[in-house]
Amino acid sequence: MSNNKNMRETRYSPGINSIKEFAEADERLAALDPEKYLKLPYPYDDWVDPPIKELTDEQKNRLEHSLDGLSAVSIPKPETSKDKEELVAKFLAGLKKLFSKENNWTFVQPFTLSMENCMKCQTCSDECPIYISSGKEEIYRPMFRGEILRRIIDKYLKPGGKFFQKLTGSEFELNWETVARLAELSYRCTLCRRCAQACPIGIDNALITREIRVLFSEELGIAPAELHSAGTVKQLKTGSSTGTNPTAMRDIVEFIEEDLKDLYDVDIKLPVDKEGAEILLLHNFGEYLSWPENIMAFAIIFEKAGINWTLSSEMGAYDSVNYGLFYDDVQFARVALDHVAKAKKLGVKKLVVSECGHAHKSLIPIADRILVDDNIIFRESVFPLLEEIVFNGKIKFNPKKNDFPVTLHDPCNIVRAMGIVEPQRRILRKLCPQFIEMEPHGVNNYCCGGGSGFAIFQGKNFPEWRNKISFRMKFKQTLEAFKDNIDPSIKKYVCAPCSNCKGAFRDGLTYYNAFEKCGIIYGGLVELIVNAMEDMEKPFIQWELK
Amino acid sequence: MMIILYLFAYFSILTFCGLVIKRILKYKNMPVHLRWELYPVAHEPFRNKYGGSYYEEVEWWNKKNKKDHLAEFWVMFEEIFLLKGVYVHNKKLWLFSFPFHLGLYLISATAIIITCSAVLDLSSIISILNAQNIFGKIILYLTKVTAYSGLALTFIGGIGLLIKRLSEKKYKFYNTPLDIINLLFILILTISISATLIFSNSSFTLSEEFVKNLFSFNFAAISNKLFIIHIVLISIFLLYFPLTKMMHLFAKYFTYHNVRWEDEPNYKGGKLERRIKEALNFDIGWSAPHVRTGKTWAEAATTLPPEMKNVE
Numbered sequence: 001m002s003n004n005k006n007m008r009e010t011r012y013s014p015g016i017n018s019i020k021e022f023a024e025a026d027e028r029l030a031a032l033d034p035e036k037y038l039k040l041p042y043p044y045d046d047w048v049d050p051p052i053k054e055l056t057d058e059q060k061n062r063l064e065h066s067l068d069g070l071s072a073v074s075i076p077k078p079e080t081s082k083d084k085e086e087l088v089a090k091f092l093a094g095l096k097k098l099f100s101k102e103n104n105w106t107f108v109q110p111f112t113l114s115m116e117n118c119m120k121c122q123t124c125s126d127e128c129p130i131y132i133s134s135g136k137e138e139i140y141r142p143m144f145r146g147e148i149l150r151r152i153i154d155k156y157l158k159p160g161g162k163f164f165q166k167l168t169g170s171e172f173e174l175n176w177e178t179v180a181r182l183a184e185l186s187y188r189c190t191l192c193r194r195c196a197q198a199c200p201i202g203i204d205n206a207l208i209t210r211e212i213r214v215l216f217s218e219e220l221g222i223a224p225a226e227l228h229s230a231g232t233v234k235q236l237k238t239g240s241s242t243g244t245n246p247t248a249m250r251d252i253v254e255f256i257e258e259d260l261k262d263l264y265d266v267d268i269k270l271p272v273d274k275e276g277a278e279i280l281l282l283h284n285f286g287e288y289l290s291w292p293e294n295i296m297a298f299a300i301i302f303e304k305a306g307i308n309w310t311l312s313s314e315m316g317a318y319d320s321v322n323y324g325l326f327y328d329d330v331q332f333a334r335v336a337l338d339h340v341a342k343a344k345k346l347g348v349k350k351l352v353v354s355e356c357g358h359a360h361k362s363l364i365p366i367a368d369r370i371l372v373d374d375n376i377i378f379r380e381s382v383f384p385l386l387e388e389i390v391f392n393g394k395i396k397f398n399p400k401k402n403d404f405p406v407t408l409h410d411p412c413n414i415v416r417a418m419g420i421v422e423p424q425r426r427i428l429r430k431l432c433p434q435f436i437e438m439e440p441h442g443v444n445n446y447c448c449g450g451g452s453g454f455a456i457f458q459g460k461n462f463p464e465w466r467n468k469i470s471f472r473m474k475f476k477q478t479l480e481a482f483k484d485n486i487d488p489s490i491k492k493y494v495c496a497p498c499s500n501c502k503g504a505f506r507d508g509l510t511y512y513n514a515f516e517k518c519g520i521i522y523g524g525l526v527e528l529i530v531n532a533m534e535d536m537e538k539p540f541i542q543w544e545l546k
Numbered sequence: 547m548m549i550i551l552y553l554f555a556y557f558s559i560l561t562f563c564g565l566v567i568k569r570i571l572k573y574k575n576m577p578v579h580l581r582w583e584l585y586p587v588a589h590e591p592f593r594n595k596y597g598g599s600y601y602e603e604v605e606w607w608n609k610k611n612k613k614d615h616l617a618e619f620w621v622m623f624e625e626i627f628l629l630k631g632v633y634v635h636n637k638k639l640w641l642f643s644f645p646f647h648l649g650l651y652l653i654s655a656t657a658i659i660i661t662c663s664a665v666l667d668l669s670s671i672i673s674i675l676n677a678q679n680i681f682g683k684i685i686l687y688l689t690k691v692t693a694y695s696g697l698a699l700t701f702i703g704g705i706g707l708l709i710k711r712l713s714e715k716k717y718k719f720y721n722t723p724l725d726i727i728n729l730l731f732i733l734i735l736t737i738s739i740s741a742t743l744i745f746s747n748s749s750f751t752l753s754e755e756f757v758k759n760l761f762s763f764n765f766a767a768i769s770n771k772l773f774i775i776h777i778v779l780i781s782i783f784l785l786y787f788p789l790t791k792m793m794h795l796f797a798k799y800f801t802y803h804n805v806r807w808e809d810e811p812n813y814k815g816g817k818l819e820r821r822i823k824e825a826l827n828f829d830i831g832w833s834a835p836h837v838r839t840g841k842t843w844a845e846a847a848t849t850l851p852p853e854m855k856n857v858e
C-alpha cells in the first residue's frame with residue numbers, strides 16, 4: 001500500500017484560490033495531494049499514501065462531491081432548477097433560525113458570539129490537525145466555514161445593499177453548490193475544539209461547524225445516515241444504534257460470561273437489571289460487539305472491588321451512544337431523555353458512564369441543561385471511580401505485569417470538554433512502569449481523527465480520508481511517543497479510553513500496518529488495570545490488532 | 547457652525563455608548579445555552595493548572611466546589627493586557643498585535659485621564675492636568691508618556707498588522723475592504739492625535755477645555771483648525787467602532803465567562819433550572835419533519851415521530 005509512486009501520476013486539482021471560488025468553481029476545491037500531507041516520523045519517513053480513491057461514476061453522477069471528491073453527507077444533486085432554488089431558500093431560512101433564541105436557545109449565545117467577533121487573525125489554523133495533516137488545504141482552515149457563513153449572512157440577511165456587500169467582501173452568489181459544499185464541509189471537522197482553545201477571542205469554530213450541521217438536520221432534514229437514520233433514529237427505535245434489541249443484549253452478556261470463563265478462568269455473572277443496585281454502568285454498545293474484553297474488564301474490576309452495580313437490558317439503557325450531540329439538538333435531547341428515563345426506572349443511585357467520550361459529554365455536562373424536575377439524576381464519569389478502586393488497596397496489583405511501553409490518548413470530549421485529566425493518568429503512573437505521555441497531551445491533546453461521528457463513517461471513500469488525514473496527527477504523536485522503542489519486537493500499547501477513539505485507532509493502525517511495522521496495539525484503560533491484577537493468572541491483554 | 551461640531555460630538559459619544567450597551571445587553575440577555583465549556587476553566591481551584599474540573603471527583607455533587615475568582619481575574623488580565631493567547635499560539639502576530647493593543651489601551655487611558663481632569667476641574671474639586679503644583683506636573687508628565695507611547699505603539703503595531711494583512715496569503719485570502727479600512731482609520735487617527743499634540747495641544751489644554759465645554763454645554767468657539775479636524779475624526783471613529791469587529795473587546799468577556807468557563811451544574815429547584823424550563827417552553831419552528839412533533843421545544847423533544855417509536 002505504501003510507496004506507490006505510480007499513483008503520483010494522478011493529477012490533483014489546484015485547490016481554491018479565492019473565497020469566491022467556493023461558490024463559483026467548477027473544479028474540486030481541495031487538492032488533497034499526498035505529497036503535501038503531514039510527514040510522518042520513522043519508520044514512516046518514506047511512506048507515500050496512494051491518492052484517496054475516486055467515487056464511482058454512478059456515485060459521482062448522483063451525489064454532490066465537488067468539495068474535495070468525498071461525499072460524507074450523500075447529498076443528491078438536485079434535478080431541476082426549482083429543486084436548486086428550494087435548497088437555497090431552505091438553507092437561508094435555517095440560517096435565520098440559528099440566530100433565533102426560540103429555535104436555537106441551546107446554542108444561540110455562543111454561536112452569535114463566534115459569528116460576530118472573529119478577527120481573522122489565523123491563530124487557530126496551526127492548531128487544527130486536519131488542516132495541518134492535509135498539507136494546509138485552504139478549505140480545511142478552521143475559520144473557513146465561519147467565513148463563508150459570515151459572507152452569506154452579510155449579503156442575504158443584513159441590510160446594506162451593494163455598497164455594504166463590497167465592503168464586507170460578500171459579493172458571491174449563494175447557489176446550491178455553495179449550500180451543498182457547506183454541508184459537506186461541516187463534516188470535515190471532528191469538533192475537537194482545539195482551534196477554539198487557541199483562539200484569543202474565544203471564537204469557537206467547532207461550534208460554528210456543529211451549528212451548520214444542526215441547520216441542515218433540523219431545517220432541511222439532511223444528515224449523514226450513520227448519525228441519523230442508522231444512528232439516533234435506530235437507537236430510539238431499537239434501543240441501540242447497532243440495532244441490538246434487549247433480547248440480543250442479554251444473549252451477548254451471556255456470551256461474554258462464557259468468554260470470561262473460557263479465556264481468563266474468571267467465573268462472574270454480569271449483573272443485569274439488578275434491583276437495588278447503586279450504579280447503573282452505561283457502555284457504548286460498540287464495546288459489546290467489537291471490544292467485549294472491555295466489558296469483561298469492567299466486570300472483573302467492579303466485582304473484585306465489591307461495587308454494587310448493574311447493567312440494564314431495558315431498551316435504550318444499554319447503549320450510551322448519543323450521536324445527536326454531533327448534529328441535532330432535538331435528537332440529542334430525545335436520546336438523553338431516554339437514557340435518563342431508563343435509569344430512573346431501575347431506581348439506581350447514580351448513572352456512571354464508562355469508556356466512551358461522547359457519551360460522557362452528552363450525558364454529564366450537555367444533558368445537564370435539558371433535564372429538569374425529577375429528570376435531574378446524578379451522573380458521573382467512571383474514571384474517578386476507577387482511580388478510587390485502584391488506589392484504595394482492595395485489589396492487589398503487580399505493575400510488572402504491565403512492563404511494556406504505554407501511552408495515553410486523551411479523548412477530546414472527556415478531557416478538553418470536561419476537564420477529566422488526571423484520574424486516568426494517576427492510574428497509569430501507578431500500574432504502567434513504562435508510561436509515556438504523548439506530546440502535546442491533556443487538554444492540549446490532538447483528536448484521534450474519529451471525533452464527531454467520523455469513527456463510524458464507513459461509507460464510500462470517507463474511511464480513507466479519515467485514516468490518511470484526520471487520524472494522521474494522532475498517528476504521528478503515537479509514533480513519537482514510542483520513538484525509543486519503535487522496533488516491532490517491543491510490544492506497545494496505546495490506551496484510548498473511548499469507544500469512538502478506539503474505532504479510529506483500529507482503522508488507522510490497520511491502514512498504516514502499525515502492528516507489523518512497530519508492534520503497536522490499542523485498547524482501553526480497564527484492560528490495563530485487569531492485566532496488572534495480582535490474582536489474574538492469565539494475561540488479560542492479547543497482543544494482536546483487533 | 548461651532549454648535550454643529552459640538553452636536554456631532556454629542557451624537558457620536560451617545561451613539562457609541564448606546565450601541566456598545568445594546569450589544570452588551572444583547573449578549574447578556576440571551577437564553578441559557580447547553581454547556582459548552584472548554585478546559586482549563588480558570589476559576590477551578592488548583593485543577594486549573596492542568597485543566598482539571600470537579601468531574602474528577604467521585605460524586606462531585608457532594609463536594610463543595612469553590613471558585614477561584616482571583617485566578618479568573620488574572621487569566622483575564624493576561625489575555626486582555628498581554629494578549630497571552632496570541633503570544634502562545636501566534637508569536638509572529640503578537641509582535642505587532644501586542645503593541646497595537648497596548649497602544650490603544652494607553653490612548654484610552656489618556657482620554658480617561660483628560661475626562662476625569664476636566665470633570666474634577668469643572669466641579670472645582672481639584673485641578674489635575676493644569677495644576678501648577680508639583681502634583682499637577684507629575685500627572686501631566688505621566689499623561690504625556692501615556693499618550694506618546696500609546697500613539698507610537700499603536701502606530702508601529704498598526705503598520706505591522708497592515709503589512710501582514712496585505713502581504714501574507716493567509717490574511718490576504720480573507721481580507722475585505724473593511725478589514726483594511728479599520729486599520730487605516732486607526733492609523734490616521736494616531737497621526738491626527740499626534741499632530742494635534744505636537745502642534746497645538748501639548749499639555750492637553752485644548753482637549754480638556756473641549757471636554758469641559760461638552761459637560762457644561764458651553765459651545766465655545768475653537769480656533770485651532772487642526773483640533774477641529776481631530777474632533778471630527780474621533781467623532782466619526784466613535785460612530786464607526788460599534789459597527790465593526792472591533793467590538794470583540796466587549797464580546798471577549800462573554801466568550802470567556804459565559805461559554806468557556808461556564809460550568810455551573812443544574813440542581814433541582816435552582817435558578818438555573820428555572821431558566822432551562824423557560825427555554826424548554828420556547829416555540830420551536832424548525833422545518834425538518836422529524837423535528838415537527840410539537841409546538842414547544844419540550845414537546846418536540848418528548849414526542850417521537852412514528853419512525854422513531856420503540857419497536858419492543
Ligand code: SF4
Nearest residue numbers: 118119121122124199
Ligand atoms: S477564530 Fe479566533 S483565532 Fe481563528 S481567526 Fe478567528 S479570531 Fe483568530
Ligand code: SF4
Nearest residue numbers: 128189190192193195
Ligand atoms: S474543531 Fe478540531 S478539527 Fe475542527 S477545525 Fe477546530 S481544530 Fe480543526
